[in-house]
Amino acid sequence: MAGRLRAPTGRYAGRSAEERQAERRRRFLDAALGLFGDAPGFRAGTVAALSEAAGLSTRQFYEEFRTLEDVLAVLHLQVNDWAERAVRSALADAEGLPLAERAAVLFRAYAANVTADPRRIRITFVEIVGVSPRLEEQRLARRARWVELICAEARAAVARGEAAPRDYRIAATAFIGSVNGLLHDWSAGWVDATLDEVTDELVRQLLGILRPRDWTP
Incomplete structure (x- = not known):
C-alpha cells in the first residue's frame, strides 16, 4: 500500500x-x-x-x-504516555518528600499503571521488541526518555544532598532493564510476590544505586 x-x-x-x-x-x-x-x-x-x-x-x-506496524508504533507510544503521565502526576504530589518516599511514589504510580492491564505490559515489553529497525529505534528512544526522567530525579536528589554525585545514565539504563523484566515476569505469574513486594524491591534497588555503602551524606 x-x-x-x-x-x-x-x-x-x-x-x-x-x-x-x-x-x-x-x-x-x-x-x-x-x-x-x-x-x-x-x-x-x-x-x-x-x-x-x-x-x-x-x-x-x-x-x-x-500498515499494522504503524498501529503497533502508535499503541506503544500511547501505553508509555499513559504511564509517564501517571508518574509525573504522582511526583508532583510528592514534592518535598524525602528521597525514599519519593522513589516509592514514583514506582508505585508506574507499576500500578502498567499492570492495570496486562496487555499494556505485553505491548511495551514484548510485542514491540525486534519488529523492525524503525520500531527498535522508537523503543530505544522511549526508553531513553525514562532514563532521563530517572537521571533528572537523581540530579535533584544530589542537589538536596540525598544522593551521591555521579553520572547516573548507565546505572539508570541498567535499572530500567530490571524494572521491565521484573514487572513482566510478575505479570506473567513467574514471580511469587504481591505487587507491593515487587515495588518495594525496585525501590530498594534504586536507593542502593543512589546511596552506595561507601558514600556518606
Whole structure:
C-alpha cells in the first residue's frame, strides 16, 4: 500500500470529519490493544482481523494507517504516555518528600499503571521488541526518555544532598532493564510476590544505586 486512502470530509450524522476520524482511530487502537496485547500477538495479526475486531472495514483501516506496524508504533507510544503521565502526576504530589518516599511514589504510580492491564505490559515489553529497525529505534528512544526522567530525579536528589554525585545514565539504563523484566515476569505469574513486594524491591534497588555503602551524606 503506497499510502493511506483519503478519508471522507464534511459533516455526517452531526459529527465533523475530524470527529469521525478520531473515533475510528480510537476503535482501531482499542482493538489492537486486545489483539496485539494477548496471544498470539502482533506477529499473527492481519488487517482483516483487526478491522473486524474494531467493527470497521479494511478500507477504513487504510484511511487511518498504512500498515499494522504503524498501529503497533502508535499503541506503544500511547501505553508509555499513559504511564509517564501517571508518574509525573504522582511526583508532583510528592514534592518535598524525602528521597525514599519519593522513589516509592514514583514506582508505585508506574507499576500500578502498567499492570492495570496486562496487555499494556505485553505491548511495551514484548510485542514491540525486534519488529523492525524503525520500531527498535522508537523503543530505544522511549526508553531513553525514562532514563532521563530517572537521571533528572537523581540530579535533584544530589542537589538536596540525598544522593551521591555521579553520572547516573548507565546505572539508570541498567535499572530500567530490571524494572521491565521484573514487572513482566510478575505479570506473567513467574514471580511469587504481591505487587507491593515487587515495588518495594525496585525501590530498594534504586536507593542502593543512589546511596552506595561507601558514600556518606
